[in-house]
Amino acid sequence: MGELVVGRPALKLQYHISAPLDLVSGMALLYRAVPGSGLDPWLISARRSLTPETQADLDLLHGFSGRMLVYMEEPVWSFEPLRADRRDASIADLVAFLQDLPPAAYLEMVERALSRVHRELKSGAYPPRADDESGWRTYLEPALTTALIDDVLAMIRNPATLKTRTIALIEGVWEQVLRAEFETHGADLHDAVYRASRTSTTGFAPTFVELTENRLPSALVAGVHDVECVTFCPSYHLGPFVSYTIYPPDLVVYFSAPLFLERAGTSQAVMTRHEPEVRETVGATLTSEEVLDSLRALSDPNRLRIIELLSAGELYAQEIVGRLGIAQSAVSRHLALLERASVIRVRPHGGMKYYAVNCDRMDAVADSLRQCSR
DSSP: OOOOOOOOOOOEEEEOOOHHHHHHHHHHHHHHOOTTSOSOHHHHHHHHHSOHHHHHHHHHHHTTSTTTTOTTHHHHHHTOTTSGGGTTOOHHHHHHHHHHSOHHHHHHHHHHHHHHHHHHHTOOOOOOOTTOHHHHHHHHGGGOSSSOHHHHHHHHHOHHHHHHHHHHHHHHHIIIIIHHHHHHTHHHHHHHHHHHHTOSOOSHHHHHHHHHOSOOOHHHHHHGGGOSEEEEEEESSOTTOOEEEEETTEEEEEEEHHHHHHHTTOOSOOOOSOOOOOOOOTTOOOOHHHHHHHHHHHOSHHHHHHHHHHTTSOEEHHHHHHHHTSOHHHHHHHHHHHHHTTSEEEEEETTEEEEEEOHHHHHHHHHHHHHHTO
16 A cells, blocks of 8 residues: 555636626736737737827736736635626626725735745845835845836825726726627637536646647746636637736636637638737837837936947846846846837747837937937
8 A cells, every 4th residue: 555645635627708707817917918928919019009198007017027927816806706696797896896805905916016026036035124115125125027126116105196097907908908808709709718617627737738738837847836726718819828816726728719710710800900019120110109118218317328238239137147247137127128119039949038129219300300300
């Protein structure tokens, strides 16, 4: 007889469409949707169509909680969207719930999100006291991507503003771009759930491969030990990418409804509505918003220095850190802002990222400025 060990129940698998969960995925995709990202061109176009206020909220509220963008998951998971009586909840239901929460609850969400970031980083750090600004700066620094630390600290000092901007982002993204898409493609999403739930594949790993056509990421292999239930949710604009949220005891895995239905030979809607991704060429005309995005990205001495360094040829991130002489986290933030504005290009190779000046965009910005001076 072999060794006796404490058993663990098999993972429960379920398939579900949820507007609040689709919103979480949609916001994260829109945040990452910049030219050159490889994401669905509709997402890039949709991001550009957001109001400046919503774009600012999108970048700030996703830009201070690590590479997994965990802060904006917190309001939705506080709502418990997988609870039996909320499985068919609307965004209006979510917003009503969030409006009833006190501002202090949003500060707790920030603390939970940052704790998740530091657990991922294995830093051993804990949230500082509310009045310890220096401690908050140190605690926030590793979690920053595109957000500026002073903007985040201003929200932490004023939880009422944090609450207002969080709800405004949810309502803004939903009403401006995601609601129409969710309703337009509802039939495909339901079809994907129906067919996924009837697949002959059993077990979490085989089902993950079947629905996403991707290998199981190592982070999921490790994280699934804390999970009791896996919910597979269809997404219309995810494409071939892998997206998931681990919030023990739940794991939500998103999969591309169009690609899954196409593989099943049952797709009723090929993505023909998408506009081709815009790529700058020498002499291309930029919109005023694109010119301003580029100029804002360049309006910093360190970012200008990065452009100067890259003008001699591409470099990988650690080379830039060594030559600038500033913290790696600060360099990463500067690079993310320059990439988001399409001022630089990124080329992954050998497990590293190589950066180079996007000469087409720089020429297009210069041409636009020359046009203004005539």
